[in-house]
Amino acid sequence: APRFGDARDWWFQKRFGMFVHWGLYAIEGWHEQLEWRGGMPRKEFEARYFHQWNPQHYDPDAWLDLAQSAGMEYICFTTKHHEGFCQWDTKLTDFNVMNTPYGKDALRQLAEACHKRNFPLGLYYSVVDWHSPLYPNQGRSHELQPQPGDRPDLAKYVEFVKGQVRELCTNYGKISCFWWDMNVTG
Numbered sequence: 001a002p003r004f005g006d007a008r009d010w011w012f013q014k015r016f017g018m019f020v021h022w023g024l025y026a027i028e029g030w031h032e033q034l035e036w037r038g039g040m041p042r043k044e045f046e047a048r049y050f051h052q053w054n055p056q057h058y059d060p061d062a063w064l065d066l067a068q069s070a071g072m073e074y075i076c077f078t079t080k081h082h083e084g085f086c087q088w089d090t091k092l093t094d095f096n097v098m099n100t101p102y103g104k105d106a107l108r109q110l111a112e113a114c115h116k117r118n119f120p121l122g123l124y125y126s127v128v129d130w131h132s133p134l135y136p137n138q139g140r141s142h143e144l145q146p147q148p149g150d151r152p153d154l155a156k157y158v159e160f161v162k163g164q165v166r167e168l169c170t171n172y173g174k175i176s177c178f179w180w181d182m183n184v185t186g
Contacts, residue, residue, distance in 0.1 A: 017074035018067040023081045024049040032081045042147045053100035060113035076122035076179055084131025092163050095131050111172040120176035123168055
């Protein structure tokens with residue numbers, strides 16, 4: 001078992017960091033649960049926001065400058081929130097930043113900026129996925145109602161998650177923490 005002060009316990013030592021929730025929901029200035037709380041069907045959400053994603057002023061160095069000037073010692077970045085939109089060049093779904101007008105791997109840019117500064121990078125990843133037809137959306141807490149085209153298959157979905165986590169943990173250099181969200185409450 002790790003003891004306090006162990007290298008695996010760095011997060012408890014750092015304590016103050018920047019947690020970035022950033023995805024398609026940010027276009028409207030809403031929080032990350034726009035689709036669920038707004039009762040917006042998947043197809044409508046995707047049609048409305050996916051082809052608008054173009055954060056032309058995204059500047060990871062500016063984010064890190066701000067974090068460091070405030071005394072923060074790490075950043076945790078939303079790679080995929082509940083809406084299923086991926087901020088990296090994943091090979092496992094087309095619902096990713098590379099297929100938007102922006103067309104650049106946002107995570108790669110942030111990872112490179114963090115690694116240049118030796119600034120700890122954490123990755124946030126939602127297990128819930130409102131986009132994937134494989135995810136068993138049942139209308140439970142933080143889930144959509146079943147949608148047209150759904151093909152719930154938990155075993156296949158778990159393989160999808162494992163593949164995405166493998167991409168995240170092997171393609172972006174040192175990852176200091178992995179923040180899982182969420183275990184559906186039933």
